[in-house]
Amino acid sequence: MTGLGAVFRPQLPPERLRALARLADDSGLDELWLWEDCFLEGGISTAAAALAWTERVKVGIGLLPVPLRNVAVTAMETATLHRMFPGRAIVGVGHGVQDWMGQVGARAESPVTLLREYLLALRALLRGERVSTEGRYVRLDDVALDWPPLTPAEVLAGVTGPRSLRLSGEAADGTILTVATPADGVRRARRLIEEGRAAAGRGDGEPHRIVVYLLTATGPGAFGRLRAELAAEGLADVPGLGVAGDAADVAEAVRRMAEAGADSVVLQPTADEPDPEGFVRFAAEQVRPLVD
Numbered sequence: 001m002t003g004l005g006a007v008f009r010p011q012l013p014p015e016r017l018r019a020l021a022r023l024a025d026d027s028g029l030d031e032l033w034l035w036e037d038c039f040l041e042g043g044i045s046t047a048a049a050a051l052a053w054t055e056r057v058k059v060g061i062g063l064l065p066v067p068l069r070n071v072a073v074t075a076m077e078t079a080t081l082h083r084m085f086p087g088r089a090i091v092g093v094g095h096g097v098q099d100w101m102g103q104v105g106a107r108a109e110s111p112v113t114l115l116r117e118y119l120l121a122l123r124a125l126l127r128g129e130r131v132s133t134e135g136r137y138v139r140l141d142d143v144a145l146d147w148p149p150l151t152p153a154e155v156l157a158g159v160t161g162p163r164s165l166r167l168s169g170e171a172a173d174g175t176i177l178t179v180a181t182p183a184d185g186v187r188r189a190r191r192l193i194e195e196g197r198a199a200a201g202r203g204d205g206e207p208h209r210i211v212v213y214l215l216t217a218t219g220p221g222a223f224g225r226l227r228a229e230l231a232a233e234g235l236a237d238v239p240g241l242g243v244a245g246d247a248a249d250v251a252e253a254v255r256r257m258a259e260a261g262a263d264s265v266v267l268q269p270t271a272d273e274p275d276p277e278g279f280v281r282f283a284a285e286q287v288r289p290l291v292d
Helices: 014-027 043-053 071-084 098-103 111-126 162-171 183-199 222-232 247-260 276-290
Strands: 003-008 031-034 058-065 089-094 131-134 139-143 155-158 174-177 209-217 264-269
Touching: 003 014, 003 058, 003 209, 003 276, 014 031, 014 043, 014 276, 031 043, 031 264, 043 058, 043 071, 043 089, 058 155, 058 209, 071 089, 071 111, 071 139, 089 111, 089 174, 111 131, 111 155, 111 162, 155 162, 162 174, 162 183, 174 183, 183 209, 183 247, 209 222, 209 247, 247 264, 247 276, 264 276
Parallel strands: 003 031, 003 264, 031 058, 058 089, 089 155, 155 174, 174 209, 209 264
Antiparallel strands: 131 139
């Protein structure tokens, strides 16, 4: 069954997260996704709070920018979430927005090299391995977690370009795709991911989950809000992006993404969504029953 989620956008103040997370939990939504965008809200802190306030909904971080975070710290924090909230935390990592990384003095000369080294080290640490590595960016000397996860902890990569998508197939457990990805883009991403998996000798016994964000607007002014956000993001001329309308319209768009290869579709409200709580309720109570 296709997973259905919604985004708590960090343009909302963090004190609003509690009510929205509880609503997602109570209404039956599958997943609630959070972002660590500079310079808004921290991904681990918000995820830990959302998990503590809820009982069943999965909480995803999409994504942690790796230039900002030492891999050992990310491993420690990820393992802690998995130990405290088994099976409910989903952690994604990625290059980060390069302009933001430059603002804080963390811009990498080769983001793909950094992400490869980071993914390999992070996943090994989360498997409980003792890791020593001397990479271009990631350097660990006899490091192992004292409290690794008790069950496998997947690590997703938030990526876009062909090299990074192949890398995700090679070195990650899943991939997060942005709202700039139409259904045909999901198919293309799946092909590139599978190329990476084949090159790394990763077989069918290792499933690779694709999560895709779907820009979604509903209610009064939905079409105008959708068009305005796509234009603001420079995506107005890309066909097949986003959906505006009622639950049937949104469910149909979700099904198109699922048919293209998405395992989870996460509804992303526009930045000017007038009723974030209502949006979560709409996703869970109206769209979810229409999605297989």
